[in-house]
Amino acid sequence: MSREVRRAHKKFKFQLGETWWGYLLAALYCQSCTEEDDDCATCEGEHSVQPIVEPPTLSHDHVFTYGEEEYGWQMWQTVSEGGPISIVCDSPEELAHWLEDNNASSFGYDTSTYEQWLKMIKGPGWSISGVYTPEKGIQSGVNAIEDLAEVVSAEEMIHDVLEANKIDKEREIL
Numbered sequence: 001m002s003r004e005v006r007r008a009h010k011k012f013k014f015q016l017g018e019t020w021w022g023y024l025l026a027a028l029y030c031q032s033c034t035e036e037d038d039d040c041a042t043c044e045g046e047h048s049v050q051p052i053v054e055p056p057t058l059s060h061d062h063v064f065t066y067g068e069e070e071y072g073w074q075m076w077q078t079v080s081e082g083g084p085i086s087i088v089c090d091s092p093e094e095l096a097h098w099l100e101d102n103n104a105s106s107f108g109y110d111t112s113t114y115e116q117w118l119k120m121i122k123g124p125g126w127s128i129s130g131v132y133t134p135e136k137g138i139q140s141g142v143n144a145i146e147d148l149a150e151v152v153s154a155e156e157m158i159h160d161v162l163e164a165n166k167i168d169k170e171r172e173i174l
């Protein structure tokens with residue numbers, strides 16, 4: 001995965017470009033099994049589990065409990081464990097402008113235009129890192145969305161990108 005729009009709490013602040021600390025916590029010993037137990041359903045015999053603290057982003061549960069007003073729009077990279085690459089904006093349009101104005105990376109050193117970002121944000125809300133086509137070479141997944149008519153899900157996007165470009169090879173590159 002590469003870029004993903006998240007509905008982050010408007011008060012959420014974290015160093016841009018850094019991996020979210022909640023994804024980098026030390027492993028814990030599994031408390032469901034013993035050292036001898038290799039058939040543990042919790043840790044699958046690893047004897048350790050990975051704790052994760054999710055950032056304050058809007059989940060389906062939150063929508064019903066709190067509504068959407070307190071949550072904005074933020075771009076995340078998910079190439080590493082994941083971290084924010086933009087501030088939290090009040091609307092998809094504001095986020096697309098911020099990303100263009102700050103030359104945010106859509107793929108390596110590549111960036112995207114306002115229109116390209118907005119299409120990704122309001123479309124699938126997600127894109128793979130980069131795609132390769134004989135016609136255009138390697139380009140960011142964000143820019144590749146332009147070639148698609150209408151996208152409703154990440155899975156469909158990958159399928160459509162591959163179909164639209166007759167790609168036989170999808171590359172995931174930092």
Ligand SMILES: [Zn+2]
Pocket residue numbers: 030031032033034040041042043044045046047048
């Ligand atoms: Zn276990």
